[in-house]
Amino acid sequence: MTSQYKFQGWLGLDPSSAQGKMQWKEYEPKTWEETDVDIKVTHCGICGSDLHTLRSGWAPTIYPCCGGHEIVGTAVRVGSKVQKNIKVGDRVGVGAQSGSCLKPECEECASGMENHCPRMVGTYNGKYPNGSKSYGGYADYCRAPSHFVIKIPDSIPSAEAAPMLCGGITAYSPLKNNGCGPGKKVGIVGVGGLGHFGILYAKALGADSITAISRTSTKKSDAMSLGADKYIATDEDPNWAKHHARSLDLIVSTVSSPSMPLEKYLQLLRTHGQFIQVGAPEDRLPAFNVFSLIQKGSRIGGSAIGAPHEIEEMLELTARKGVKPWIQERPLKEANQAVRDMDAGKARYRYVLVNEGNDAKL
The missing domain is CATH 3.90.180.10 (Medium-chain alcohol dehydrogenases, catalytic domain)
Structure with missing residues (x-):
């Protein structure tokens, strides 16, 4: 043909x-x-x-x-x-x-x-x-x-569905597969293309609270409008890691900077908390003290997009909950x-x- x-x-x-x-x-x-x-x-x-x-x-x-x-x-x-x-x-x-x-x-x-x-x-x-x-x-x-x-x-309008097929599923999959839902306190590092989906889907999945984490407070209003309950501006509070220590069950990191304060992010985890990286920098992640994991039995991992059945599941949730990117x-x-x-x-x-x-x- x-x-x-x-x-x-x-x-x-x-x-x-x-x-x-x-x-x-x-x-x-x-x-x-x-x-x-x-x-x-x-x-x-x-x-x-x-x-x-x-x-x-x-x-x-x-x-x-x-x-x-x-x-x-x-x-x-x-x-x-x-x-x-x-x-x-x-x-x-x-x-x-x-x-x-x-x-x-x-x-x-x-x-x-x-x-x-x-x-x-x-x-x-x-x-x-x-x-x-x-x-x-x-x-x-x-x-x-x-x-x-x-x-x-x-x-779901086509213009809204399109970015869900990578950006949306990249945020949804690690949330769903790592227990986001009622009873969980979730952090989203980065309020951008991926991070805003993280806030939207953490909300749709029923997380007890959502904390948006960014360098400055310039996106605080947006994050709260998207569904975040709390906001951490890391450049504006030198003691942010101490002030918010042991407050989150799950962190999904959407940033892709090799200089991100990884060790401080890990301090935010509660016992048996999980840190899942989805942003992919062109260089290595920074080193961190392994006791950040050992002392609390926490874990660090990664996630890559999602399988076709997960995308279909995400779109069904999107339609049911009226998620709007x-x-x-x-x-x-x-x-x-x-x-x-x-x-x-x-x-x-x-x-x-x-x-x-x-x-x-x-």
């Missing part, structure tokens, strides 16, 4: 693309398989991962790279072997993952932990088993294996400026690119 549409999008050709120097070009998508779905992209969130990848921050990027892994649009082609209840015309989305081995002998895939599969394929800058590259959603169309394509509930819509044609603004920290709190369907202007 010959495609009736072109795969074209904003491509990063070298590390300078993270400075807003992407170029609009056509590219060859993943080789079609009958388990695939083609999506006409209407919305795509901008994630911090896009910037890290465009500039080869975490590792050398496979250029050309089309960023964007918070994709929502319309299914325009559905393979004959797609087992999910997806049909042409459905509103669907793809998050940060679009492949794993899915083999029955794979402990992770067989246990519903596809996001931890050793052969995970990212929605962009990845390689599929058939040798094809993966390309993201700063584009007109996206092709993805159906196992990782999610139907979007009718009650704070987003700012930007035209896809202005993707380069939006990337620059994202890197400058101007987003409040998630940019979403809107594909207006006007190729002449792109």
Whole structure:
């Protein structure tokens, strides 16, 4: 079958693309398989991962790279072997993952932990088993294996659903999997694209109290409006760790700075408390005294996005509880400026690119 549409999008050709120097070009998508779905992209969130990848921050990027892994649009082609209840015309989305081995002998895939599969394929800058590259959603169309394509509930607007598919699940998964709910006091480090989702989902999951932690009080009003009960401005109270010691059962850290005060964050944990890192710096985390863990029997861990069934669960909770992310819509044609603004920290709190369907202007 010959495609009736072109795969074209904003491509990063070298590390300078993270400075807003992407170029609009056509590219060859993943080789079609009958388990695939083609999506006409209407919305795509901008994630911090896009910037890290465009500039080869975490590792050398496979250029050309089309960023964007918070994709929502319309299914325009559905393979004959797609087992999910997806049909042409459905509103669907793809998050940060679009492949794993899915083999029955794979402990992770067989246990519903596809996001931890050793052969995970990212929605962009990845390689599929058939040798094809993966390309993201700063584009007109996206092709993805159906196992990782999610139907979007009718009650969630596309512009709001898009950033949930990476930013939302990255915050929701460690909260849900580490006991966030009634009886728990939760801290969220960083009030940004990820952190604001952390506050929203901690609230939706019924945490007893939510403490937002940031360097200054400039975002205090926003944090309280999102649902936080308390706020710690670490630059404004030299004794903040002492004043709030042993106050939290669970901390989810969304910041990605190698200079963050990790040891002081650990002081905030109660006995058997947990510190879960989701922000991914391009350098190492700072050293800390191991007695910060030993004395209280606390734990430090990490979390990576979420499996497809977790995304579906999160979207169901979102629809049921009326979770509303704070987003700012930007035209896809202005993707380069939006990337620059994202890197400058101007987003409040998630940019979403809107594909207006006007190729002449792109």
